[in-house]
Amino acid sequence: MSKVTIITGGTSGIGRGIAEKILANSGADDILYVSFGHNQKQAEEFLHAQSEADQKKLRLIQADMSSYDQMMNFVTRIKKETDHVDWLVNNVGISTYAKYEDYTFEEWSKIVNTNLSVPVFLVKELRPIIREGGSILFTGSYAGQQAYSSSLVYGVTKSAIHFLTKSLVKELEPKQIRVNAIAPGFIETSWHKNRTPESYERINRKIALHRFGEISEVADMAYEILKNGYMNGSIVDIHGGYDYF
Numbered sequence: 001m002s003k004v005t006i007i008t009g010g011t012s013g014i015g016r017g018i019a020e021k022i023l024a025n026s027g028a029d030d031i032l033y034v035s036f037g038h039n040q041k042q043a044e045e046f047l048h049a050q051s052e053a054d055q056k057k058l059r060l061i062q063a064d065m066s067s068y069d070q071m072m073n074f075v076t077r078i079k080k081e082t083d084h085v086d087w088l089v090n091n092v093g094i095s096t097y098a099k100y101e102d103y104t105f106e107e108w109s110k111i112v113n114t115n116l117s118v119p120v121f122l123v124k125e126l127r128p129i130i131r132e133g134g135s136i137l138f139t140g141s142y143a144g145q146q147a148y149s150s151s152l153v154y155g156v157t158k159s160a161i162h163f164l165t166k167s168l169v170k171e172l173e174p175k176q177i178r179v180n181a182i183a184p185g186f187i188e189t190s191w192h193k194n195r196t197p198e199s200y201e202r203i204n205r206k207i208a209l210h211r212f213g214e215i216s217e218v219a220d221m222a223y224e225i226l227k228n229g230y231m232n233g234s235i236v237d238i239h240g241g242y243d244y245f
């Protein structure tokens with residue numbers, strides 16, 4: 001039977017890295033559902049960067065994961081097309097640099113919905129078709145392990161994702177579905193495109209390896225966790241030694 005993987009937010013950054021790692025190790029009949037939010041051009045660029053054989057395995061679906069309804073449409077389409085899912089990577093996540101005193105309830109809710117509430121229901125809706133022995137991975141963040149000063153709401157949601165990961169172990173035990181999270185530190189993606197050299201320098205001083213992580217370093221680790229048959233309920237940090245020295 002073909003192996004079916006779903007990756008949310010897989011057209012850029014860490015999600016794209018994980019998608020490409022899975023494609024590189026995929027069989028001819030495997031299928032990858034990759035969702036994206038708003039950037040159609042970026043999604044097409046991702047698709048066309050793959051080999052012809054890999055393009056045939058990809059199903060790109062636009063779905064704004066801050067919206068419960070759009071997540072449900074995404075699930076409906078998947079359930080129409082496949083009766084099983086092997087791996088689910090919940091990768092979409094957003095943040096804000098707004099200061100706590102400037103928060104609006106609307107902005108708080110959008111981030112909580114995208115980073116936490118919608119993923120909770122995505123897993124709930126897909127669980128019936130996730131195959132016995134399947135694997136779920138959340139992209140958490142080291143900001144959910146340790147409170148950074150930069151974004152309160154982001155850290156709160158990522159911390160909750162780590163706790164959700166552990167809590168889901170029991171829920172998924174009857175089907176022997178494993179569930180883990182990765183907690184990356186600063187990874188070189190478009191998230192950091194507006195950072196000044198000074199900002200990079202300030203952060204690099206706090207990292208023992210004095211650099212941001214590469215997408216491929218995170219994707220390689222994510223892939224190993226997805227396929228490791230004994231990892232369950234783990235939150236795996238990857239941050240180059242942030243604040244450890």
Ligand SMILES: NC(=O)c1ccc[n+]([C@@H]2O[C@H](COP(=O)([O-])OP(=O)(O)OC[C@H]3O[C@@H](n4cnc5c(N)ncnc54)[C@H](OP(=O)(O)O)[C@@H]3O)[C@@H](O)[C@H]2O)c1
Nearest residue numbers: 009011012013014036037038039064065092093141187189
């Ligand atoms: N970069 C870091 O330093 C870092 C560190 C720790 C954790 N993380 C986590 O890693 C994950 C990916 O981050 P990244 O840096 O790789 O980001 P990225 O390069 O900006 O990629 C984000 C992906 O998510 C999609 N997306 C964004 N908002 C969405 C929405 N509302 N609905 C559906 N899809 C949406 C984007 O599609 P569109 O562009 O089409 O909307 C894109 O495919 C996030 O969960 C983030 O919290 C990142």
